[in-house]
Amino acid sequence: MRFRWSGAVAYDDQQARQRLQDYFEAIGYECLQGEPELLMQRGSFLRGLVSAAPRWIWTRILARTHPWGSQTLVDVEFQILQRGRTLQELDAELLVEEARQMVRYLQEGDADFEQLNRLNRRAVRSAWRATLLTLALVALLTAWLGMAILTAHAPYCFLAYLTGSIVGGLMTWFLLRFLARRRREGD
Numbered sequence: 001m002r003f004r005w006s007g008a009v010a011y012d013d014q015q016a017r018q019r020l021q022d023y024f025e026a027i028g029y030e031c032l033q034g035e036p037e038l039l040m041q042r043g044s045f046l047r048g049l050v051s052a053a054p055r056w057i058w059t060r061i062l063a064r065t066h067p068w069g070s071q072t073l074v075d076v077e078f079q080i081l082q083r084g085r086t087l088q089e090l091d092a093e094l095l096v097e098e099a100r101q102m103v104r105y106l107q108e109g110d111a112d113f114e115q116l117n118r119l120n121r122r123a124v125r126s127a128w129r130a131t132l133l134t135l136a137l138v139a140l141l142t143a144w145l146g147m148a149i150l151t152a153h154a155p156y157c158f159l160a161y162l163t164g165s166i167v168g169g170l171m172t173w174f175l176l177r178f179l180a181r182r183r184r185e186g187d
Contacts, residue, residue: 001080005099008071009106016065016072016106023105027098027116028055038063045082054091054123058082074106090123128180135176139169 009016017038021031024040033039040063043056060079065072078099097119101111143165150161 002077003099004075004077005103006073006075007103007106008068008073010071013065013067013072016074017063019106019109020063020065020074020076020102023102023111024061026111026113029059029061038065043082053120054088054094055120057091059095076102088123088127090119090126094119094123124184128183132176139172143169 017034020038021034021040024042025031027042029040029042031038031040038061040061041059043058045058058081060081062077062079064075066075067073076099078095080095094116098116101113101116105111146165147161
């Protein structure tokens with residue numbers, strides 16, 4: 001997926017390129033090429049698949065600047081290279097807000113990086129919530145099916161199965177909380 005922004009700024013070509021590079025580095029991109037076009041990239045294919053954070057989606061920025069009288073024309077192309085991952089609404093909202101803040105940074109010299117971080121955290125929480133709800137539903141359906149099969153084959157083992165299911169569920173819950181906490185501290 002690609003989307004593009006074009007505009008003009010009231011300063012020279014080199015300063016526009018430097019502002020673009022500073023802004024994109026502040027939100028996690030790394031510079032792959034500085035001349036003649038600014039090429040920056042964030043995330044990777046594998047990290048985009050396993051991470052819930054929209055900032056790890058494999059994205060590339062191609063920015064071109066052209067002097068035009070006393071102004072500079074700026075053309076920025078966003079390329080989302082990630083395959084195998086569905087973009088959620090909050091992921092798209094973050095990418096659009098990053099583009100809005102880029103325009104603000106180019107024109108005014110500042111951007112609301114805290115708002116971008118809040119959007120990223122909100123998207124991560126939403127993805128984890130959906131994952132945990134799915135896991136809980138699968139666990140409940142599995143437990144229900146297991147109890148139905150066990151009760152049909154050996155009615156006297158029902159209490160042992162129920163106790164084992166409760167202990168296994170608690171251990172899984174503690175493990176998922178531990179992993180979520182470690183992931184939150186890592187992002």
